[in-house]
Amino acid sequence: MLALLLLLQAQAPVQRAALTISPEDIRRRIGIIADDSMRGRDTPSPELDKVAQYIGREYRRLGLKPGGDRGTFIQRYSIDRVKIIAESSAAFVHGGPGATLKYGNDFIFADNLFASGDYAGDLVLVSGPLTGATADTTALAGKMIVLASPRLRSSDRERVFNWKPAGIVLLSGASDSMWAQIVSRNNRPQMRNPGRQVGGPVALGLRMASLQPTAAALGIDLAAAQSASTFAVQPLTGTQLHVRARIQSLEHSSAPNVVAILEGSDPTLKNEYVVFSAHMDHVGVAGPRGSGGCRAQGADSICNGADDDGSGTVAVVELAEAFAGLQPRPKRSIIFLNVSGEEKGLWGSEYFSNHPAVPITNIVADLNIDMIGRNWRDTIVAIGKEHSDLGATLNRVGAAHPELNMRPIDDIWPDENFYFRSDHYNFARKGVPILFFFSGTHPDYHQVGDSPDKIDAEKESRVARLIFYLGVDIANSAERPKWNPDSYKRIVTGN
Numbered sequence: 321m322l323a324l325l326l327l328l329q330a331q332a333p334v335q336r337a338a339l340t341i342s343p344e345d346i347r348r349r350i351g352i353i354a355d356d357s358m359r360g361r362d363t364p365s366p367e368l369d370k371v372a373q374y375i376g377r378e379y380r381r382l383g384l385k386p387g388g389d390r391g392t393f394i395q396r397y398s399i400d401r402v403k404i405i406a407e408s409s410a411a412f413v414h415g416g417p418g419a420t421l422k423y424g425n426d427f428i429f430a431d432n433l434f435a436s437g438d439y440a441g442d443l444v445l446v447s448g449p450l451t452g453a454t455a456d457t458t459a460l461a462g463k464m465i466v467l468a469s470p471r472l473r474s475s476d477r478e479r480v481f482n483w484k485p486a487g488i489v490l491l492s493g494a495s496d497s498m499w500a501q502i503v504s505r506n507n508r509p510q511m512r513n514p515g516r517q518v519g520g521p522v523a524l525g526l527r528m529a530s531l532q533p534t535a536a537a538l539g540i541d542l543a544a545a546q547s548a549s550t551f552a553v554q555p556l557t558g559t560q561l562h563v564r565a566r567i568q569s570l571e572h573s574s575a576p577n578v579v580a581i582l583e584g585s586d587p588t589l590k591n592e593y594v595v596f597s598a599h600m601d602h603v604g605v606a607g608p609r610g611s612g613g614c615r616a617q618g619a620d621s622i623c624n625g626a627d628d629d630g631s632g633t634v635a636v637v638e639l640a641e642a643f644a645g646l647q648p649r650p651k652r653s654i655i656f657l658n659v660s661g662e663e664k665g666l667w668g669s670e671y672f673s674n675h676p677a678v679p680i681t682n683i684v685a686d687l688n689i690d691m692i693g694r695n696w697r698d699t700i701v702a703i704g705k706e707h708s709d710l711g712a713t714l715n716r717v718g719a720a721h722p723e724l725n726m727r728p729i730d731d732i733w734p735d736e737n738f739y740f741r742s743d744h745y746n747f748a749r750k751g752v753p754i755l756f757f758f759s760g761t762h763p764d765y766h767q768v769g770d771s772p773d774k775i776d777a778e779k780e781s782r783v784a785r786l787i788f789y790l791g792v793d794i795a796n797s798a799e800r801p802k803w804n805p806d807s808y809k810r811i812v813t814g815n
């Protein structure tokens with residue numbers, strides 16, 4: 321009986337802290353950051369910066385330590401707006417029948433993977449599912465890899481980068497009209513992914529017909545390679561590809577992440593960190609610049625992003641408030657991270673994972689939150705449960721808090737590959753175990769209807785409290801979370 325009383329007393333501060341995560345706060349904060357005046361928080365935009373400043377002020381008020389640039393809460397990464405110079409860009413196949421490939425007619429530069437430069441290497445055809453890549457791939461370094469597979473997943477993309485090729489060529493079987501659309505999109509000014517190092521491979525989309533003569537001379541059937549069911553590497557013997565990429569920089573800008581740290585109370589464990597993350601950017605307003613498919617509806621042209629990801633953004637702020645009020649402080653330190661550029665391709669989290677405020681090996685978990693303000697009232701999907709013991713920890717924490725009436729369940733959309741599609745992936749690929757909290761999409765996804773009035777703040781408060789209890793458990797436990805060995809091999813080392 322006494323033991324139980326002591327246990328209850330020890331629990332009380334944690335519960336009190338959890339209760340500071342309230343529906344009223346959630347509603348109020350989403351009302352601020354998803355207001356029409358924030359114009360959909362596009363990356364980059366003055367409104368996105370306004371939201372970052374607001375979050376930084378909240379962290380300062382809560383007494384957290386800045387984890388951004390030069391003693392501030394803001395970490396900035398630079399963005400280049402660039403345009404391809406069509407008339408000076410070209411590619412040449414040497415050897416075999418040879419070919420001069422024209423930008424626009426025969427090939428485009430695949431998004432975000434290019435920098436001005438000259439690239440060359442022997443042509444090698446890679447076919448079949450890349451997950452089955454058992455063959456020795458060290459020989460692919462410095463080569464121009466032609467990927468026959470018509471669909472490339474983010475996880476595949478990382479794998480191909482690790483082969484260190486000179487270039488990546490994606491074969492396109494697009495019809496003439498579809499190709500014309502692809503080219504016109506490629507020709508528009510675009511933002512270059514700031515996380516990709518200049519000096520990496522060039523990436524092309526190449527029409528299959530343009531490579532056909534070269535392949536045919538070697539007796540290779542490209543169409544057959546596209547539907548291959550086993551992994552194969554086949555050199556296009558005696559042929560090389562030279563690529564001349566000419567890119568013009570139109571303007572330099574930058575975008576913010578917000579980083580705050582709560583120092584842990586244990587002299588040793590405080591050097592390890594639990595990260596709570598969410599993306600504060602959204603897709604902006606309807607119009608040609610809108611990258612996320614935002615369309616006007618009547619007089620409304622602002623995609624508010626209240627659920628995506630206003631809900632996760634304010635959850636991280638509410639978690640910060642709960643942790644800041646918790647005495648004693650957790651043993652491990654906590655990082656509250658609000659990233660941007662997610663909608664453009666996980667830019668902010670990629671930048672943070674390459675320039676973390678603390679050594680990345682000291683980050684023991686990332687709990688990422690995206691879209692938890694709508695749909696089911698008693699269930700939350702946690703993607704990634706099967707990949708580490710965080711799944712079992714979450715089940716245990718969920719079962720210990722029946723009052724939340726919030727059941728954590730497994731990924732119910734494995735075919736959608738959500739594990740590879742939001743900011744947590746930039747932690748996972750660096751070896752940090754993750755869970756991704758997500759309530760699924762809805763017809764208002766990336767549309768003007770994703771507005772604050774549709775947020776179920778009461779339900780969201782219970783999801784956020786569950787994540788809070790989980791964070792407390794991870795931060796205080798003797799052992800750091802562990803990967804399941806098979807998942808580690810597949811996701812981190814890429815074998």
Ligand SMILES: [Zn+2]
Binds near residue numbers: 599628629662690691
């Ligand atoms: Zn999102």
